[in-house]
Amino acid sequence: MAGSASRGENPQETRTVAIDAEVLAGKRFPYQEDMSLVEDIDLLAATPGPDINWLEDITLLEEDGVPAVFDRYSNSFLKIYFPIPEGREDEIARKVLIRHLTDGNSYGITLKDIHCKFPQVELGPWVEDSRIVGTDWKQPVLEGWTAPAGH
Amino acid sequence: MPGSGSRSGVSYDARGLVEPHADMPDNIEVDGSRARFDATDLTIRQINMALRRLIYNDGITDVTVLNPSSKHSLAVGILKRCRIHFEGSPGWFACGLIDGPEVTINGRVGWSVAENMMSGVVMIERSAGSLTGAAIRGGDLIIKGDVGARTGIDQKGGTIIVTGDVGINTGFMMQRGRQIICVNAGMNLGDSMYDGAIYVGGKVRSLGVDCVPGDWTEADTELIERKFRIHGLGDPPEFQKFVCGKQLHNYDALEPSERKLVIH
Numbered sequence: 001m002a003g004s005a006s007r008g009e010n011p012q013e014t015r016t017v018a019i020d021a022e023v024l025a026g027k028r029f030p031y032q033e034d035m036s037l038v039e040d041i042d043l044l045a046a047t048p049g050p051d052i053n054w055l056e057d058i059t060l061l062e063e064d065g066v067p068a069v070f071d072r073y074s075n076s077f078l079k080i081y082f083p084i085p086e087g088r089e090d091e092i093a094r095k096v097l098i099r100h101l102t103d104g105n106s107y108g109i110t111l112k113d114i115h116c117k118f119p120q121v122e123l124g125p126w127v128e129d130s131r132i133v134g135t136d137w138k139q140p141v142l143e144g145w146t147a148p149a150g151h
Numbered sequence: 152m153p154g155s156g157s158r159s160g161v162s163y164d165a166r167g168l169v170e171p172h173a174d175m176p177d178n179i180e181v182d183g184s185r186a187r188f189d190a191t192d193l194t195i196r197q198i199n200m201a202l203r204r205l206i207y208n209d210g211i212t213d214v215t216v217l218n219p220s221s222k223h224s225l226a227v228g229i230l231k232r233c234r235i236h237f238e239g240s241p242g243w244f245a246c247g248l249i250d251g252p253e254v255t256i257n258g259r260v261g262w263s264v265a266e267n268m269m270s271g272v273v274m275i276e277r278s279a280g281s282l283t284g285a286a287i288r289g290g291d292l293i294i295k296g297d298v299g300a301r302t303g304i305d306q307k308g309g310t311i312i313v314t315g316d317v318g319i320n321t322g323f324m325m326q327r328g329r330q331i332i333c334v335n336a337g338m339n340l341g342d343s344m345y346d347g348a349i350y351v352g353g354k355v356r357s358l359g360v361d362c363v364p365g366d367w368t369e370a371d372t373e374l375i376e377r378k379f380r381i382h383g384l385g386d387p388p389e390f391q392k393f394v395c396g397k398q399l400h401n402y403d404a405l406e407p408s409e410r411k412l413v414i415h
Contacts, residue, residue, distance in 0.1 A: 049253055049272040049290075049381070053272070053290050053291065054270035054288070056310065057328060072269075118228065120207070120230045121207070124230065124251070125230060132207055
């Protein structure tokens with residue numbers, strides 16, 4: 001069941017089935033609690049082409065009984081704790097998500113610097129002049145491992 | 152180069168870059184933030200390498216590729232906002248896995264154009280092959296012509312607009328997003344679709360399993376009119392709407408992880 005949590009073998013360890021952006025990041029972000037931090041985001045400017053493009057498919061959902069937006073770049077839900085004005089549900093969900101991505105807080109973005117094999121912009125296509133990561137990927141080598149003969 | 156070299160003499164790279172000719176083309180004309188080059192004598196790897204270097208490293212935001220000559224897998228995996236124009240026809244798998252580019256193609260394309268596109272706009276001036284927009288996840292894909300079979304197979308988001316006809320099994324296992332087909336659709340439209348909407352302006356040869364006529368809403372009218380307006384497609388025809396009948400797949404029985412996969 002989404003959001004159900006249980007104690008693991010370690011009593012300090014809590015396990016959950018749901019994938020939550022806060023759990024992945026280890027913290028909650030201010031824009032999850034304060035609508036004024038996302039109000040001035042320009043969705044048209046943040047997306048390719050003359051309309052909101054891929055954000056057309058982003059709508060306000062619910063996770064653990066809390067309004068949430070799905071972050072496809074980390075396969076997780078980002079919960080929204082402030083009251084959302086009626087009629088603006090999808091717009092606010094899109095703005096919270098774009099703020100999450102442009103601030104580089106999506107877990108998928110965090111992983112890029114370490115793991116991506118090809119050069120790409122760190123913060124994705126939403127931020128101009130974002131730095132390029134993945135330019136010096138090296139194949140990991142296990143300590144003490146030697147290649148079999150013939151390879 | 153990581154992992155390169157082997158006894159066979161064929162260049163090998165752990166990342167899959169196996170085409171040996173990796174010299175940067177020397178025929179690129181740069182004018183400020185714009186660039187253009189002729190791809191006639193270039194390999195696929197050289198063309199993609201030039202695109203990546205121009206867009207990622209050199210700050211170029213507008214690239215024109217002349218004479219792509221039906222070469223496959225061009226402009227794949229570009230993950231940055233930019234404009235790319237193909238003057239001619241790319242081959243299979245053009246513009247796959249992109250996230251951000253706005254691409255115009257003054258020609259035809261082969262199979263699987265814009266496969267797995269995350270965001271961006273791909274506008275094709277003529278017809279496209281089968282599997283157009285396969286597994287597309289976001290963005291707009293516009294084909295000003297006819298397309299082959301399985302258009303938008305496994306579509307998970309985004310909008311596919313076809314000004315002509317589409318072939319058999321269009322929208323097969325579609326999970327989200329929208330398809331706007333201005334003329335006729337072949338057999339098995341929307342077969343086994345989970346969700347999303349398919350709009351057809353002409354005749355449908357037959358509906359697939361669990362694809363049913365849907366109720367038209369003001370949101371449908373707004374979507375169609377907005378997409379036609381912003382992409383300069385003229386006045387839209389009258390459309391029928393088709394959706395999932397929800398008899399084949401049961402959302403309530405899905406585990407949370409499965410539900411997330413359906414969402415994206």
